[in-house]
Amino acid sequence: MKAAVVTAFKKPLEIKQVEIPKPGPTDVLIKTIACGVCHTDLHAAHGDWDVKPELPRIPGHEGDIIGVPWLHSTCLHCEYCLTGRETLCKQQTTSGYSIDGCFAEYVLMDGNFAVKLPDGMDPYKSAPLYCAGVTVYKALKVSQVRPGEWVSIVGVGGLGSVAIKYAVAMGMRIVAVVAPNDKTAVQLSKDMGAEEVYDGPSDQHGKWIQEKVGG
DSSP, X not given: OEEEEBOSTTSOOEEEXXXXXXXXXXXXXXXXXXXXXXXXXXXXXXXXXXXXOOSSBOOOOOOOSXXXXXXXXXXXXXXXXXXXXXXXXXXXXXXXXXXXXXXXXXXXXXTTTOEEOOTTOOHHHHGGGGTHHHHHHHHXXXXXXXXXXXXXXXXXXXXXXHHHHHHHHTTOEEEEEOSTTXXXXXXXXXXXXXXXXXXXXTTSHHHHHHHHHOO
């Protein structure tokens, strides 16, 4: 199969012919249709972090018909895994970083962490959900904010904009916090469903929110 491979840090990816990976007992072999590009992929390709990926490495961890998230696998039985904090598992593996990812025609995914997409969902539009999407969904879920209650979302970039969409779908009321005097971000937040938007001094948004929504 063809794959885009990091062969040296801070160098262009190389298109190489590599073997199709062989699935293990719990793996799913996925034919890639679409894969987003996360900033983590850039960090991996540049070797920016202290714990660097072993090269050569195929990056990528954002989605297909079966979703491939950043978290490829964990031990499933440590304290973190058993309490819903599996991203802290000391035995975790990560797609496109510690193991090969989706910048290839085929990719392996641990079946315990793969996500089946609903029929009819556009894989090109849904690919980013498996990084930014799952990140903010988990945050909203563990916040225990109920429908009709307020949630504050700080920033409306890649993560924040998806968070607003999820919060709307979950029935939450949203107060967004954006950069001071950023009228474009104010309008974007309102267009996506935020009822209130703060664009004042960054050190005063907590007090403003308490006064605006009553807590």
